[in-house]
Amino acid sequence: MAVNSPLPVAADLKPVNGIELGFAEAGIKKPNRKDVLVMKLADSATVAGVFTKNRFCAAPVQVSQANLKSGKPIRALVVNTGNANAGTGEPGLANAQRTCAEVAKLLGLDAQQVLPFSTGVILEPLPVEKIVAGLPAAVANLKADNWFNAAEAIMTTDTQPKAASNTVTIGGHQVTMTGISKGAGMIRPNMATMLGYVAFDAKVAQPVLDELVRHAADRSFNCITIDGDTSTNDSFILMATGAGALEVNSTDSPHYPALRDAVTGLSLNLAQQIIRDGEGATKFITVAVEEGRDEEECRKIAYSIAHSPLVKTAFFASDPNLGRILAAIGYAGVDDLDTTKLDLYLDDVLVAKAGGRNPAYQEEDGQRVMKKAEILVRVKLGRGNASGTVWTCDLSHDYVSINADYRS
Amino acid sequence: MAVNSPLPVAADLKPVNGIELGFAEAGIKKPNRKDVLVMKLADSATVAGVFTKNRFCAAPVQVSQANLKSGKPIRALVVNTGNANAGTGEPGLANAQRTCAEVAKLLGLDAQQVLPFSTGVILEPLPVEKIVAGLPAAVANLKADNWFNAAEAIMTTDTQPKAASNTVTIGGHQVTMTGISKGAGMIRPNMATMLGYVAFDAKVAQPVLDELVRHAADRSFNCITIDGDTSTNDSFILMATGAGALEVNSTDSPHYPALRDAVTGLSLNLAQQIIRDGEGATKFITVAVEEGRDEEECRKIAYSIAHSPLVKTAFFASDPNLGRILAAIGYAGVDDLDTTKLDLYLDDVLVAKAGGRNPAYQEEDGQRVMKKAEILVRVKLGRGNASGTVWTCDLSHDYVSINADYRS
Structure with a gap:
């Protein structure tokens, strides 16, 4: 596992x-x-x-x-x-x-x-x-x-x-x-x-x-x-x-x-x-948030991505439904975040540029990365020099099975 | 569904x-x-x-x-x-x-x-x-x-x-x-x-x-x-x-x-x-937090319970693994919470009293409530008159399936 x-x-x-x-x-x-x-x-x-x-x-x-x-x-x-x-x-x-x-x-x-x-x-x-x-x-x-x-x-x-x-x-x-x-x-x-x-x-x-x-x-x-x-x-x-x-x-x-x-x-x-070895984990995800004003806001955004059930199930499915990552960034609680300065990478693939879909982004590039067992989500906030990294895994059927059965 | x-x-x-x-x-x-x-x-x-x-x-x-x-x-x-x-x-x-x-x-x-x-x-x-x-x-x-x-x-x-x-x-x-x-x-x-x-x-x-x-x-x-x-x-x-x-x-x-x-x-x-009609929902859960100092801390605790994947999978499994609710209350971010004043009810069943397991609590009483399709989680904080209620559902295999397949 x-x-x-x-x-x-x-x-x-x-x-x-x-x-x-x-x-x-x-x-x-x-x-x-x-x-x-x-x-x-x-x-x-x-x-x-x-x-x-x-x-x-x-x-x-x-x-x-x-x-x-x-x-x-x-x-x-x-x-x-x-x-x-x-x-x-x-x-x-x-x-x-x-x-x-x-x-x-x-x-x-x-x-x-x-x-x-x-x-x-x-x-x-x-x-x-x-x-x-x-x-x-x-x-x-x-x-x-x-x-x-x-x-x-x-x-x-x-x-x-x-x-x-x-x-x-x-x-x-x-x-x-x-x-x-x-x-x-x-x-x-x-x-x-x-x-x-x-x-x-x-x-x-x-x-x-x-x-x-x-x-x-x-x-x-x-x-x-x-x-x-x-x-x-x-x-x-x-x-x-x-x-x-x-x-x-x-x-x-x-x-x-x-x-x-x-x-x-x-x-x-x-x-x-x-x-x-996370319960049900099939993917090892590194979420690195860079160019923030301070480490706290970088970690806040990284945790918001890492905790989103929708992001985690997309990783489980190897589905590049990457708008879910933008949504998780948006509700992380960084109130003055200027999304038009934000870039999102999946490994080396530039997915979103200046807050919108990168015109050169191809679904198959996202798909190629999503299929890997180890994936880097990289967010550049474009507003400072601080950074923060969080490690997480995906949310799979087995997570539900394990925790629905834990005591029995 | x-x-x-x-x-x-x-x-x-x-x-x-x-x-x-x-x-x-x-x-x-x-x-x-x-x-x-x-x-x-x-x-x-x-x-x-x-x-x-x-x-x-x-x-x-x-x-x-x-x-x-x-x-x-x-x-x-x-x-x-x-x-x-x-x-x-x-x-x-x-x-x-x-x-x-x-x-x-x-x-x-x-x-x-x-x-x-x-x-x-x-x-x-x-x-x-x-x-x-x-x-x-x-x-x-x-x-x-x-x-x-x-x-x-x-x-x-x-x-x-x-x-x-x-x-x-x-x-x-x-x-x-x-x-x-x-x-x-x-x-x-x-x-x-x-x-x-x-x-x-x-x-x-x-x-x-x-x-x-x-x-x-x-x-x-x-x-x-x-x-x-x-x-x-x-x-x-x-x-x-x-x-x-x-x-x-x-x-x-x-x-x-x-x-x-x-x-x-x-x-x-x-x-x-x-x-x-929540994705994959099999239970309708009301989380009512009472006797708080203000509405904000009541809602904070209610959301902490309502968002916990462990609590939600326990509801899905009808498993009265209710310590998970205490854990979610404990990490809700109410820093001066005195757990020794806290009571936890599942419908009419007093599960935890003064922060510890109610000596009279019987597993079968918890089990009986957990099997229902509509469940009330009631937390009494014992420190004020404010209250806050949040409605949520459980986390099931179908939630994972639906969100792993959403775009396909």
Whole structure:
């Protein structure tokens, strides 16, 4: 199903010194499925995260945010699938805290040193006893070379695990970074995605990591959308294990830009894997809006195109019904937009020029591009130098089928 | 296909003194289909309209707005289907003006006394010669008792014509009102719907009618959404023919409230007919948000629910996956929303109480409501006295099919 997304190979996922991962089959929603993941960090690690802005943010999101703020060093993460523990009120918070306490007991930590995460159905009580029963097995199989299993353990409607590794040399030091992500529906991250975790073995001061996680999220998970539905559980976590030789204590460090760009690149890779595996996706669409006054208006227009059901179904049908793109630009909410300065390209084909149909445009040129699996929609606003890009997929019959059947 | 929407019966549509309607089969997109409509108004008529706020508003919308502003009394309207004349630049404007000029010639009017409307595919040149060739036939069959044919003549992907009539007695005078509308996709009107026309035989001063058209639009066509796509061609037109005995010259008139409410009621009926015939619709959903601080935040939340593809597919599947509604409320953009004060009802079933699952809620109660063809989603915010209601439909396989095949 996933669009041009090769399955990650376990052997390509590099262990990162300073982090071990372990999983369990706790039977939370279905039997014989990895559904609990524990990550254990070295004492040298720093951790930073960004979370959903959904007002109904899930209990584990609230607990993770509180624990990060507590000032106690984070030493473990615990993730369950099959239940989002969102819309669950006070009992939900107690269940998230209970999970942390049980992980802490097994690893000799304080409960506030553990970050909890959940993903799955909203508004149903978390089966916390099943999770607790599964934790000893997850802790027992903790190992550094477990990233592929970890990527599988956090899947829900994903058709394939999402993971990537990279090694960069910064200031003469080799830095190894590996990340995993999950998500296929309810994807329109606002500060983060459904779930994304990236670890690397440099030593990074907390304020630098806090800056880095926002930078990377804003250029990766915050630029993708499948259905415009911002989840209650979006979380993106960056872990600097401190087990390698590179040390970055300030954003003014000469090594910071290289580290920042490597982390951002890996994050974008993980974010794009989510789009390629979007529910029902048959096309991978890049929407690039250029020549705007500021980044905000460019992204507004890009999201308007990326969310339009009519645009998305036209991509699914490979039908160059491109007036729908103009309509989505027109209702994006940029009130003083001068459409007579606007050009629209589909890949290299100039479709609309100065706000009207390009006289040289031929339907067969549009048709040729629409048939591709990867398509670039490029809009030039002709009123500035800012730009913004959003990645999305089409809207197919399978999206409806998957979401009409999700719980059954 | 349409949800609980009885086909309007021609005999039930009352002629309105002071307006005649005529149609033609001009072969704009397909042969043997009514695709041109002309409406001719009495010399006593006043006309007011509201139009799309899409920045790519169509050429006929631009010309209609200019002609309404010209101060010359409007005496005719001309509508074509099969082509939206949007995204067509200067040639599009010239074609809309040419259409007005030809209607004016046939009826002995000035071109500025004619309002043009188009609906259909965007970004394709208007086949103006076909329209012009069809106009004499439309003018030749002008008659008062032609509303059903008129409703058919403005259909595109609609599966059935939309029309309604009403007779009210105001200040001892009988007022007859009849309206038609069209639209099934690209429906998220912003100031108006795809196309809606309501005529009645009272005499109404222009400032009163200008006020009335906004009032009626804001409580009818501006409260519906199918896919969140605001069209380039939305237009809602109110015509007071002045041929009856009732005269309203001020909004302070004792007769104004009754007239206002009757016109608004008929407009809402026409707007809801659009939702019932929404592309692929199998459910008619009312989303009522109550106890908000102001109407704006209530409507924001209502639209967020009504636009969520996940909520809409759950309705299609009759699956009470109601956490998706909480998620949509949470990302609606009401930043200080206190979810612990929020209750969610599905018809009479209390699903979520104080922001969490109602302990007494039973899945089978949710299931029972979800299976119905008409469903009320009711959200109580617990923070004020304002409310807002939006009408929408579900998202089905047929929506994807219809929009993937629209042009073929």
